Amino acid sequence: MDIEAETPWDSTPDISARIVTAIGRIATVLRSGMWEVSLAEGLNPAQAEILQLLQYRTTGVRLSWLAKQLSISAASTSDSVAALVAKGLVRKAKAADDGRATALHLTPEGEAVAARLGHALSFxxxxxxRLPAGQQQQMLTGLFKLIAELQKTDRFPELRACLSCRHFEANKYPGQEVPHHCALVNAPLPISFLRIDCAEHAPADPLVQRRNWEAFA
Ligand code: SF4
Structure with missing residues:
Protein backbone atom coordinates (compact mmCIF):
# COMPACT_ATOMS: atom_id res chain seq x y z
CA MET A 1 0.00 0.00 0.00
CA ASP A 2 1.31 3.46 -0.91
CA ILE A 3 1.60 5.72 2.08
CA GLU A 4 1.91 9.37 1.20
CA ALA A 5 4.51 11.24 3.19
CA GLU A 6 3.13 13.81 5.57
CA THR A 7 4.19 17.42 5.04
CA PRO A 8 4.11 20.24 7.59
CA TRP A 9 1.32 21.85 5.48
CA ASP A 10 -1.15 18.93 5.41
CA SER A 11 -3.51 20.59 7.86
CA THR A 12 -3.55 23.96 6.05
CA PRO A 13 -7.14 24.77 4.97
CA ASP A 14 -7.75 25.31 1.24
CA ILE A 15 -7.01 28.79 -0.08
CA SER A 16 -10.77 29.33 -0.64
CA ALA A 17 -11.42 28.58 3.06
CA ARG A 18 -8.67 30.95 4.13
CA ILE A 19 -10.03 33.72 1.88
CA VAL A 20 -13.49 33.28 3.47
CA THR A 21 -11.89 33.39 6.95
CA ALA A 22 -9.98 36.56 6.04
CA ILE A 23 -13.13 38.25 4.68
CA GLY A 24 -15.00 37.23 7.84
CA ARG A 25 -12.28 38.71 10.07
CA ILE A 26 -12.22 41.93 8.06
CA ALA A 27 -16.04 42.11 8.30
CA THR A 28 -15.77 41.76 12.10
CA VAL A 29 -13.27 44.63 12.30
CA LEU A 30 -15.44 46.82 10.06
CA ARG A 31 -18.54 45.95 12.11
CA SER A 32 -16.80 46.90 15.33
CA GLY A 33 -15.62 50.22 13.78
CA MET A 34 -19.20 50.96 12.72
CA TRP A 35 -20.51 49.81 16.12
CA GLU A 36 -18.30 52.36 17.95
CA VAL A 37 -19.54 55.30 15.87
CA SER A 38 -23.17 54.08 15.97
CA LEU A 39 -23.08 53.87 19.77
CA ALA A 40 -21.71 57.39 19.96
CA GLU A 41 -24.74 58.48 17.87
CA GLY A 42 -27.13 56.57 20.17
CA LEU A 43 -27.97 54.00 17.46
CA ASN A 44 -27.79 50.24 17.27
CA PRO A 45 -26.05 48.68 14.21
CA ALA A 46 -29.29 47.96 12.32
CA GLN A 47 -30.47 51.55 12.78
CA ALA A 48 -27.08 52.85 11.61
CA GLU A 49 -27.23 50.63 8.51
CA ILE A 50 -30.75 51.82 7.69
CA LEU A 51 -29.60 55.45 7.75
CA GLN A 52 -26.76 54.57 5.40
CA LEU A 53 -29.06 52.67 3.05
CA LEU A 54 -31.43 55.64 2.89
CA GLN A 55 -28.60 58.06 2.13
CA TYR A 56 -28.67 59.33 -1.49
CA ARG A 57 -31.96 57.50 -2.18
CA THR A 58 -33.97 60.60 -2.87
CA THR A 59 -37.11 58.77 -4.03
CA GLY A 60 -37.29 56.87 -0.73
CA VAL A 61 -37.37 53.10 -0.18
CA ARG A 62 -39.92 50.53 0.95
CA LEU A 63 -39.68 48.67 4.25
CA SER A 64 -39.57 45.31 2.44
CA TRP A 65 -36.54 46.44 0.43
CA LEU A 66 -34.75 47.50 3.62
CA ALA A 67 -35.48 44.12 5.24
CA LYS A 68 -33.95 42.34 2.21
CA GLN A 69 -30.84 44.53 2.28
CA LEU A 70 -30.35 43.92 6.00
CA SER A 71 -31.19 40.19 5.73
CA ILE A 72 -33.53 40.50 8.72
CA SER A 73 -37.31 40.04 9.12
CA ALA A 74 -39.82 42.72 8.12
CA ALA A 75 -40.95 42.90 11.78
CA SER A 76 -37.41 43.66 13.08
CA THR A 77 -36.90 46.20 10.28
CA SER A 78 -40.19 47.85 11.18
CA ASP A 79 -39.08 48.15 14.87
CA SER A 80 -35.79 49.78 13.84
CA VAL A 81 -37.56 52.18 11.46
CA ALA A 82 -40.09 53.11 14.17
CA ALA A 83 -37.19 53.95 16.53
CA LEU A 84 -35.55 56.13 13.84
CA VAL A 85 -38.83 57.92 13.13
CA ALA A 86 -39.21 58.58 16.89
CA LYS A 87 -35.66 60.04 16.95
CA GLY A 88 -36.58 62.37 14.08
CA LEU A 89 -34.01 60.81 11.72
CA VAL A 90 -36.42 59.13 9.26
CA ARG A 91 -39.78 60.23 7.90
CA LYS A 92 -42.51 58.33 6.13
CA ALA A 93 -44.21 59.62 2.97
CA LYS A 94 -46.44 58.31 0.20
CA ALA A 95 -44.42 56.39 -2.40
CA ALA A 96 -44.12 58.38 -5.65
CA ASP A 97 -45.03 55.32 -7.77
CA ASP A 98 -47.93 54.07 -5.60
CA GLY A 99 -50.01 56.41 -3.44
CA ARG A 100 -51.13 53.53 -1.19
CA ALA A 101 -47.56 52.49 -0.36
CA THR A 102 -45.16 54.14 2.10
CA ALA A 103 -41.65 55.27 1.25
CA LEU A 104 -39.00 56.00 3.87
CA HIS A 105 -36.75 59.06 3.63
CA LEU A 106 -34.03 60.64 5.75
CA THR A 107 -34.88 63.89 7.53
CA PRO A 108 -32.20 66.64 7.41
CA GLU A 109 -31.04 65.43 10.87
CA GLY A 110 -30.91 61.87 9.51
CA GLU A 111 -28.79 63.10 6.55
CA ALA A 112 -26.31 64.68 8.98
CA VAL A 113 -26.02 61.49 11.08
CA ALA A 114 -25.65 59.33 7.92
CA ALA A 115 -22.83 61.61 6.75
CA ARG A 116 -21.03 61.20 10.09
CA LEU A 117 -21.51 57.41 9.96
CA GLY A 118 -19.92 57.48 6.51
CA HIS A 119 -16.59 58.37 8.14
CA ALA A 120 -16.74 55.38 10.53
CA LEU A 121 -14.77 53.15 8.16
CA SER A 122 -12.20 55.71 7.04
CA PHE A 123 -9.51 53.72 8.95
CA ARG A 130 -1.85 52.21 1.15
CA LEU A 131 -1.79 49.16 -1.16
CA PRO A 132 -0.22 49.61 -4.61
CA ALA A 133 -2.75 50.81 -7.23
CA GLY A 134 -2.45 47.58 -9.28
CA GLN A 135 -3.20 45.47 -6.23
CA GLN A 136 -6.24 47.61 -5.38
CA GLN A 137 -7.58 47.10 -8.91
CA GLN A 138 -6.97 43.32 -8.73
CA MET A 139 -8.72 43.21 -5.38
CA LEU A 140 -11.72 45.19 -6.71
CA THR A 141 -11.99 42.86 -9.71
CA GLY A 142 -11.71 39.80 -7.46
CA LEU A 143 -14.43 41.11 -5.15
CA PHE A 144 -16.74 41.82 -8.11
CA LYS A 145 -16.16 38.27 -9.33
CA LEU A 146 -16.90 36.88 -5.88
CA ILE A 147 -20.10 38.95 -5.66
CA ALA A 148 -21.04 37.69 -9.14
CA GLU A 149 -20.63 34.08 -7.90
CA LEU A 150 -22.67 34.83 -4.77
CA GLN A 151 -25.40 36.44 -6.89
CA LYS A 152 -25.91 33.04 -8.53
CA THR A 153 -26.92 31.66 -5.12
CA ASP A 154 -29.49 34.45 -4.61
CA ARG A 155 -27.80 35.20 -1.29
CA PHE A 156 -26.58 38.65 -2.19
CA PRO A 157 -29.00 41.57 -1.75
CA GLU A 158 -29.64 43.91 -4.66
CA LEU A 159 -26.80 46.40 -5.27
CA ARG A 160 -26.74 49.72 -7.11
CA ALA A 161 -23.72 48.38 -9.01
CA CYS A 162 -22.77 49.05 -12.64
CA LEU A 163 -23.34 45.40 -13.54
CA SER A 164 -27.04 45.69 -12.66
CA CYS A 165 -27.55 49.18 -14.14
CA ARG A 166 -29.46 49.92 -17.33
CA HIS A 167 -26.87 52.54 -18.27
CA PHE A 168 -24.11 49.89 -18.27
CA GLU A 169 -23.19 48.67 -21.74
CA ALA A 170 -21.04 45.56 -21.36
CA ASN A 171 -18.35 45.02 -23.99
CA LYS A 172 -19.39 47.95 -26.16
CA TYR A 173 -15.76 48.09 -27.32
CA PRO A 174 -14.78 44.38 -27.66
CA GLY A 175 -11.06 43.69 -27.45
CA GLN A 176 -10.28 47.20 -26.22
CA GLU A 177 -8.43 47.88 -22.99
CA VAL A 178 -11.61 49.55 -21.65
CA PRO A 179 -14.43 47.44 -23.15
CA HIS A 180 -17.41 48.70 -21.09
CA HIS A 181 -19.41 51.94 -21.34
CA CYS A 182 -21.67 54.06 -19.12
CA ALA A 183 -24.48 55.51 -21.26
CA LEU A 184 -25.46 58.00 -18.56
CA VAL A 185 -22.22 59.94 -18.83
CA ASN A 186 -21.60 58.60 -22.36
CA ALA A 187 -18.04 57.49 -21.63
CA PRO A 188 -16.01 54.27 -21.56
CA LEU A 189 -16.02 52.75 -18.07
CA PRO A 190 -12.72 51.23 -16.89
CA ILE A 191 -12.89 48.28 -14.45
CA SER A 192 -11.19 50.46 -11.82
CA PHE A 193 -14.19 52.84 -12.02
CA LEU A 194 -16.93 50.18 -11.74
CA ARG A 195 -19.23 51.21 -8.89
CA ILE A 196 -20.76 49.08 -6.18
CA ASP A 197 -23.19 51.75 -4.96
CA CYS A 198 -23.94 54.46 -7.53
CA ALA A 199 -26.56 57.14 -6.76
CA GLU A 200 -27.43 57.39 -10.50
CA HIS A 201 -28.04 53.65 -10.80
CA ALA A 202 -31.25 52.60 -12.57
CA PRO A 203 -32.06 48.86 -12.47
CA ALA A 204 -31.61 47.00 -15.76
CA ASP A 205 -33.94 44.25 -16.92
CA PRO A 206 -33.33 41.22 -14.61
CA LEU A 207 -32.18 39.08 -17.57
CA VAL A 208 -29.61 41.70 -18.60
CA GLN A 209 -28.44 41.99 -14.98
CA ARG A 210 -27.92 38.22 -14.76
CA ARG A 211 -26.09 38.19 -18.10
CA ASN A 212 -23.75 40.99 -16.97
CA TRP A 213 -22.93 39.34 -13.62
CA GLU A 214 -22.41 35.96 -15.29
CA ALA A 215 -20.14 37.46 -17.93
CA PHE A 216 -18.08 39.00 -15.17
CA ALA A 217 -17.87 35.85 -12.98
S1 SF4 B 1 -21.59 54.61 -13.23
FE1 SF4 B 1 -23.65 54.60 -12.27
S2 SF4 B 1 -25.00 55.22 -13.97
FE2 SF4 B 1 -23.08 54.57 -14.92
S3 SF4 B 1 -23.33 52.37 -15.39
FE3 SF4 B 1 -22.39 52.51 -13.34
S4 SF4 B 1 -24.14 52.42 -11.94
FE4 SF4 B 1 -24.96 52.99 -13.94
Missing part, protein backbone atom coordinates in the same frame (compact mmCIF):
# COMPACT_ATOMS: atom_id res chain seq x y z
CA UNK A 124 -10.14 50.78 6.57
CA UNK A 125 -10.21 53.08 3.55
CA UNK A 126 -6.78 54.41 4.58
CA UNK A 127 -5.42 50.86 4.92
CA UNK A 128 -6.67 49.87 1.43
CA UNK A 129 -5.37 53.12 -0.08
Missing amino acids: ADTAVA
Whole structure:
Protein backbone atom coordinates (compact mmCIF):
# COMPACT_ATOMS: atom_id res chain seq x y z
CA MET A 1 0.00 0.00 0.00
CA ASP A 2 1.31 3.46 -0.91
CA ILE A 3 1.60 5.72 2.08
CA GLU A 4 1.91 9.37 1.20
CA ALA A 5 4.51 11.24 3.19
CA GLU A 6 3.13 13.81 5.57
CA THR A 7 4.19 17.42 5.04
CA PRO A 8 4.11 20.24 7.59
CA TRP A 9 1.32 21.85 5.48
CA ASP A 10 -1.15 18.93 5.41
CA SER A 11 -3.51 20.59 7.86
CA THR A 12 -3.55 23.96 6.05
CA PRO A 13 -7.14 24.77 4.97
CA ASP A 14 -7.75 25.31 1.24
CA ILE A 15 -7.01 28.79 -0.08
CA SER A 16 -10.77 29.33 -0.64
CA ALA A 17 -11.42 28.58 3.06
CA ARG A 18 -8.67 30.95 4.13
CA ILE A 19 -10.03 33.72 1.88
CA VAL A 20 -13.49 33.28 3.47
CA THR A 21 -11.89 33.39 6.95
CA ALA A 22 -9.98 36.56 6.04
CA ILE A 23 -13.13 38.25 4.68
CA GLY A 24 -15.00 37.23 7.84
CA ARG A 25 -12.28 38.71 10.07
CA ILE A 26 -12.22 41.93 8.06
CA ALA A 27 -16.04 42.11 8.30
CA THR A 28 -15.77 41.76 12.10
CA VAL A 29 -13.27 44.63 12.30
CA LEU A 30 -15.44 46.82 10.06
CA ARG A 31 -18.54 45.95 12.11
CA SER A 32 -16.80 46.90 15.33
CA GLY A 33 -15.62 50.22 13.78
CA MET A 34 -19.20 50.96 12.72
CA TRP A 35 -20.51 49.81 16.12
CA GLU A 36 -18.30 52.36 17.95
CA VAL A 37 -19.54 55.30 15.87
CA SER A 38 -23.17 54.08 15.97
CA LEU A 39 -23.08 53.87 19.77
CA ALA A 40 -21.71 57.39 19.96
CA GLU A 41 -24.74 58.48 17.87
CA GLY A 42 -27.13 56.57 20.17
CA LEU A 43 -27.97 54.00 17.46
CA ASN A 44 -27.79 50.24 17.27
CA PRO A 45 -26.05 48.68 14.21
CA ALA A 46 -29.29 47.96 12.32
CA GLN A 47 -30.47 51.55 12.78
CA ALA A 48 -27.08 52.85 11.61
CA GLU A 49 -27.23 50.63 8.51
CA ILE A 50 -30.75 51.82 7.69
CA LEU A 51 -29.60 55.45 7.75
CA GLN A 52 -26.76 54.57 5.40
CA LEU A 53 -29.06 52.67 3.05
CA LEU A 54 -31.43 55.64 2.89
CA GLN A 55 -28.60 58.06 2.13
CA TYR A 56 -28.67 59.33 -1.49
CA ARG A 57 -31.96 57.50 -2.18
CA THR A 58 -33.97 60.60 -2.87
CA THR A 59 -37.11 58.77 -4.03
CA GLY A 60 -37.29 56.87 -0.73
CA VAL A 61 -37.37 53.10 -0.18
CA ARG A 62 -39.92 50.53 0.95
CA LEU A 63 -39.68 48.67 4.25
CA SER A 64 -39.57 45.31 2.44
CA TRP A 65 -36.54 46.44 0.43
CA LEU A 66 -34.75 47.50 3.62
CA ALA A 67 -35.48 44.12 5.24
CA LYS A 68 -33.95 42.34 2.21
CA GLN A 69 -30.84 44.53 2.28
CA LEU A 70 -30.35 43.92 6.00
CA SER A 71 -31.19 40.19 5.73
CA ILE A 72 -33.53 40.50 8.72
CA SER A 73 -37.31 40.04 9.12
CA ALA A 74 -39.82 42.72 8.12
CA ALA A 75 -40.95 42.90 11.78
CA SER A 76 -37.41 43.66 13.08
CA THR A 77 -36.90 46.20 10.28
CA SER A 78 -40.19 47.85 11.18
CA ASP A 79 -39.08 48.15 14.87
CA SER A 80 -35.79 49.78 13.84
CA VAL A 81 -37.56 52.18 11.46
CA ALA A 82 -40.09 53.11 14.17
CA ALA A 83 -37.19 53.95 16.53
CA LEU A 84 -35.55 56.13 13.84
CA VAL A 85 -38.83 57.92 13.13
CA ALA A 86 -39.21 58.58 16.89
CA LYS A 87 -35.66 60.04 16.95
CA GLY A 88 -36.58 62.37 14.08
CA LEU A 89 -34.01 60.81 11.72
CA VAL A 90 -36.42 59.13 9.26
CA ARG A 91 -39.78 60.23 7.90
CA LYS A 92 -42.51 58.33 6.13
CA ALA A 93 -44.21 59.62 2.97
CA LYS A 94 -46.44 58.31 0.20
CA ALA A 95 -44.42 56.39 -2.40
CA ALA A 96 -44.12 58.38 -5.65
CA ASP A 97 -45.03 55.32 -7.77
CA ASP A 98 -47.93 54.07 -5.60
CA GLY A 99 -50.01 56.41 -3.44
CA ARG A 100 -51.13 53.53 -1.19
CA ALA A 101 -47.56 52.49 -0.36
CA THR A 102 -45.16 54.14 2.10
CA ALA A 103 -41.65 55.27 1.25
CA LEU A 104 -39.00 56.00 3.87
CA HIS A 105 -36.75 59.06 3.63
CA LEU A 106 -34.03 60.64 5.75
CA THR A 107 -34.88 63.89 7.53
CA PRO A 108 -32.20 66.64 7.41
CA GLU A 109 -31.04 65.43 10.87
CA GLY A 110 -30.91 61.87 9.51
CA GLU A 111 -28.79 63.10 6.55
CA ALA A 112 -26.31 64.68 8.98
CA VAL A 113 -26.02 61.49 11.08
CA ALA A 114 -25.65 59.33 7.92
CA ALA A 115 -22.83 61.61 6.75
CA ARG A 116 -21.03 61.20 10.09
CA LEU A 117 -21.51 57.41 9.96
CA GLY A 118 -19.92 57.48 6.51
CA HIS A 119 -16.59 58.37 8.14
CA ALA A 120 -16.74 55.38 10.53
CA LEU A 121 -14.77 53.15 8.16
CA SER A 122 -12.20 55.71 7.04
CA PHE A 123 -9.51 53.72 8.95
CA ALA A 124 -10.14 50.78 6.57
CA ASP A 125 -10.21 53.08 3.55
CA THR A 126 -6.78 54.41 4.58
CA ALA A 127 -5.42 50.86 4.92
CA VAL A 128 -6.67 49.87 1.43
CA ALA A 129 -5.37 53.12 -0.08
CA ARG A 130 -1.85 52.21 1.15
CA LEU A 131 -1.79 49.16 -1.16
CA PRO A 132 -0.22 49.61 -4.61
CA ALA A 133 -2.75 50.81 -7.23
CA GLY A 134 -2.45 47.58 -9.28
CA GLN A 135 -3.20 45.47 -6.23
CA GLN A 136 -6.24 47.61 -5.38
CA GLN A 137 -7.58 47.10 -8.91
CA GLN A 138 -6.97 43.32 -8.73
CA MET A 139 -8.72 43.21 -5.38
CA LEU A 140 -11.72 45.19 -6.71
CA THR A 141 -11.99 42.86 -9.71
CA GLY A 142 -11.71 39.80 -7.46
CA LEU A 143 -14.43 41.11 -5.15
CA PHE A 144 -16.74 41.82 -8.11
CA LYS A 145 -16.16 38.27 -9.33
CA LEU A 146 -16.90 36.88 -5.88
CA ILE A 147 -20.10 38.95 -5.66
CA ALA A 148 -21.04 37.69 -9.14
CA GLU A 149 -20.63 34.08 -7.90
CA LEU A 150 -22.67 34.83 -4.77
CA GLN A 151 -25.40 36.44 -6.89
CA LYS A 152 -25.91 33.04 -8.53
CA THR A 153 -26.92 31.66 -5.12
CA ASP A 154 -29.49 34.45 -4.61
CA ARG A 155 -27.80 35.20 -1.29
CA PHE A 156 -26.58 38.65 -2.19
CA PRO A 157 -29.00 41.57 -1.75
CA GLU A 158 -29.64 43.91 -4.66
CA LEU A 159 -26.80 46.40 -5.27
CA ARG A 160 -26.74 49.72 -7.11
CA ALA A 161 -23.72 48.38 -9.01
CA CYS A 162 -22.77 49.05 -12.64
CA LEU A 163 -23.34 45.40 -13.54
CA SER A 164 -27.04 45.69 -12.66
CA CYS A 165 -27.55 49.18 -14.14
CA ARG A 166 -29.46 49.92 -17.33
CA HIS A 167 -26.87 52.54 -18.27
CA PHE A 168 -24.11 49.89 -18.27
CA GLU A 169 -23.19 48.67 -21.74
CA ALA A 170 -21.04 45.56 -21.36
CA ASN A 171 -18.35 45.02 -23.99
CA LYS A 172 -19.39 47.95 -26.16
CA TYR A 173 -15.76 48.09 -27.32
CA PRO A 174 -14.78 44.38 -27.66
CA GLY A 175 -11.06 43.69 -27.45
CA GLN A 176 -10.28 47.20 -26.22
CA GLU A 177 -8.43 47.88 -22.99
CA VAL A 178 -11.61 49.55 -21.65
CA PRO A 179 -14.43 47.44 -23.15
CA HIS A 180 -17.41 48.70 -21.09
CA HIS A 181 -19.41 51.94 -21.34
CA CYS A 182 -21.67 54.06 -19.12
CA ALA A 183 -24.48 55.51 -21.26
CA LEU A 184 -25.46 58.00 -18.56
CA VAL A 185 -22.22 59.94 -18.83
CA ASN A 186 -21.60 58.60 -22.36
CA ALA A 187 -18.04 57.49 -21.63
CA PRO A 188 -16.01 54.27 -21.56
CA LEU A 189 -16.02 52.75 -18.07
CA PRO A 190 -12.72 51.23 -16.89
CA ILE A 191 -12.89 48.28 -14.45
CA SER A 192 -11.19 50.46 -11.82
CA PHE A 193 -14.19 52.84 -12.02
CA LEU A 194 -16.93 50.18 -11.74
CA ARG A 195 -19.23 51.21 -8.89
CA ILE A 196 -20.76 49.08 -6.18
CA ASP A 197 -23.19 51.75 -4.96
CA CYS A 198 -23.94 54.46 -7.53
CA ALA A 199 -26.56 57.14 -6.76
CA GLU A 200 -27.43 57.39 -10.50
CA HIS A 201 -28.04 53.65 -10.80
CA ALA A 202 -31.25 52.60 -12.57
CA PRO A 203 -32.06 48.86 -12.47
CA ALA A 204 -31.61 47.00 -15.76
CA ASP A 205 -33.94 44.25 -16.92
CA PRO A 206 -33.33 41.22 -14.61
CA LEU A 207 -32.18 39.08 -17.57
CA VAL A 208 -29.61 41.70 -18.60
CA GLN A 209 -28.44 41.99 -14.98
CA ARG A 210 -27.92 38.22 -14.76
CA ARG A 211 -26.09 38.19 -18.10
CA ASN A 212 -23.75 40.99 -16.97
CA TRP A 213 -22.93 39.34 -13.62
CA GLU A 214 -22.41 35.96 -15.29
CA ALA A 215 -20.14 37.46 -17.93
CA PHE A 216 -18.08 39.00 -15.17
CA ALA A 217 -17.87 35.85 -12.98
S1 SF4 B 1 -21.59 54.61 -13.23
FE1 SF4 B 1 -23.65 54.60 -12.27
S2 SF4 B 1 -25.00 55.22 -13.97
FE2 SF4 B 1 -23.08 54.57 -14.92
S3 SF4 B 1 -23.33 52.37 -15.39
FE3 SF4 B 1 -22.39 52.51 -13.34
S4 SF4 B 1 -24.14 52.42 -11.94
FE4 SF4 B 1 -24.96 52.99 -13.94
